[in-house]
Amino acid sequence: MNILKISLVVSVLTALASCQVEESQVAEDQVEQSTAPIAESDNQIVIGVIDTINSAILDEDRDLWIYVPKSASEPENSNIKYPVMYLLDGNAHFHSVSGMIRRLSSASSRKVAPEMIIVGIPNTDRMRDLTPTHVEGTTGGGREFLDFVENEVIPYVEGNYPASTYRTFVGHSLGGLTVIDALINRSDVFSNYVAIDPSLWWDDQFLLRKAEAALTEVNFSGKSLFVAVANTMRGDMNINNVVEDTSDATRHIRSILQFSKSADAEKGNDLNFGWEYYDNDSHGSVPLIAEYDAFRFLFPWHELKGFNDYFTPESTATVTEVIDHVLAHYQNISSHFEYLVVPPEQYVDMLADAFLRSEKPDIAFAMFSMNLQNYSDSAGAHDAMGDFYVAQEDIIKAAEHFTNAIDLGGTDSKEKLEELQEQN
């Protein structure tokens, strides 16, 4: 929490002392100010890097387009591992998908999705890699491609980036077909599967038949699947009457509808299944909104809900209740990710600030303390506690925390400590 931020918070507080919701909205806005590009060089706005691995399985070099959340570069997060989204047709969707995840996972968006590493996998021979069976040409390399993803891409990403084992697989069209292939044949590999207008018509519905069988035979406990269906019908058709049609031209949508209805009806396999039909979207325009809806479908448990009321003067919530709410929330996230997730320092700091502005210093103190406990080596956590004590006019404790922050390399705190010493 730097001086600029304090002065903004204080000035907003003065103006709107009785109006917590408006206040917290303006305060949330201030968070935007700190949003920097992932990297800047020569004034370029950089969102990722192109890495290359040599695949023994495919016997070729393959590019990987990689986006890493900016928070990964902050020292206090050096031990954090991020969920990973593996994205087929990687180059085509990389910019929009990384932008969406970045936005949805921001503190100002209340983290309705987790921060994630995005790994886009561009194609070399798309028809070879994204088809499960041989029909003609090079088609039918799907098994080798999924071997490559499972045994080469994933180990490389998890070995070379701050990547966790919580994996999401996203594909469109033949990429969606490949996602369904992975779901039914490699359901251990990913937690989440997103199949956008998948080409289930492929090879006389080969994979559709396999998938329908798997829905009744395999247990998908802990797995989620989202399917998007575009409007690829003639103008006089709709998703009700198209199922009666028998033409080749509608086999694409009929195949997806058939699968989606089967998956919806089959409740015994524990699959967390959702699907959506997009009347206003073609096969080509549907990915963007489908990805958005998928991310909202997959992570409903990731947003910290029910906090608004705590900031009101009427709230009778105790320190313990609020802290327990936060802890239970991150325990729940941890159970989804299947590894420990500690409340993020910057998010907790933002909430603590909001409690301070709402004249609930005891809750603010507990949250700043939580950060000190979870991030004891963080200059920022000590600096924030210093700011808290300044606001409480406890100069001695403020100086202590600024000193700790300086020892840990915090540059902001030096000026603050000098200011304190001058004033007293």
Add this chain to the structure above:
Amino acid sequence: MNILKISLVVSVLTALASCQVEESQVAEDQVEQSTAPIAESDNQIVIGVIDTINSAILDEDRDLWIYVPKSASEPENSNIKYPVMYLLDGNAHFHSVSGMIRRLSSASSRKVAPEMIIVGIPNTDRMRDLTPTHVEGTTGGGREFLDFVENEVIPYVEGNYPASTYRTFVGHSLGGLTVIDALINRSDVFSNYVAIDPSLWWDDQFLLRKAEAALTEVNFSGKSLFVAVANTMRGDMNINNVVEDTSDATRHIRSILQFSKSADAEKGNDLNFGWEYYDNDSHGSVPLIAEYDAFRFLFPWHELKGFNDYFTPESTATVTEVIDHVLAHYQNISSHFEYLVVPPEQYVDMLADAFLRSEKPDIAFAMFSMNLQNYSDSAGAHDAMGDFYVAQEDIIKAAEHFTNAIDLGGTDSKEKLEELQEQN
């Protein structure tokens, strides 16, 4: 159209000869393959540049984050000017908004939105710039800020980038307030206004009152406004009963609802108005989906609709009908933009390919010819026509067009011409 593309098209054609919709979907997918990053250097994925201008009005240097569509760097598009989106809180929304526009404006998405230049305007003193009146601190610099946008940013962008005068203004929260300010006080400057959960509560609803008056007094012919309303209410409230509430905590949403209902009811001002309430979104999470919905609301006339049926064997559409359809579509786009928009070469090329695959060579020929007429200096247009004649087994005309393409600097055509000469 390179050899790889031909071989893919041909192989897909062989496999799916009777199945046009599936075919055209696979073909659309192939377009993805050519999607490259905006720029690559040292394997970095770059989506824009940070430019800086000195503002005499604000007496400070200001950064501008600028995304330019990749097609602008192609020689055949050297005369094209792109619509521009001016984006407040620029850095926070730049990545996601440019990603969305890039995706929605792609040929594979059937250009449901136009390709646009995005100009993000990051803040220096947000409370100063994005508030229309002085309440305390530095607030109240809105007029100077909008002077800066109108008289410094826009002329700079239109003078230094391939930017047209078709302008869209997007802002969130206090940025949304600023967008409403621009709509009512500078409706000439922008064609489209997007106000996301705008802070109309500001200064005792100062701008809300001005805006409601303007709705009845000003003619907004040719102007569009989209307003998004987030759910900022307590759990026991909804947008119906909240209007009865009188607390400060709901003044934010009540102000936006009041404005939206007034704008909806007032039909005499010719404003093209749309609004949406997002029950599942907070003030902070709403921008992404609101931007998406706004872009779909603003440009319903930009997608080339009704083309699917032309590719079916049953279609009786003549060459003239199809060409007239394309021409009328771009005439309509031109009337919206208020300047001439020529059908984009690559998009027409993609459609022509699809007609060729659908065994409608006469329509394909007319579309390749359209490109030659509109882009007579384009190596690609000649190369594509060469490919067409190869497919028609007219070796002499194919060689002519490959030769033209080579003269215009087309590197792909050289190999093709040599191949022709070897075979004959």
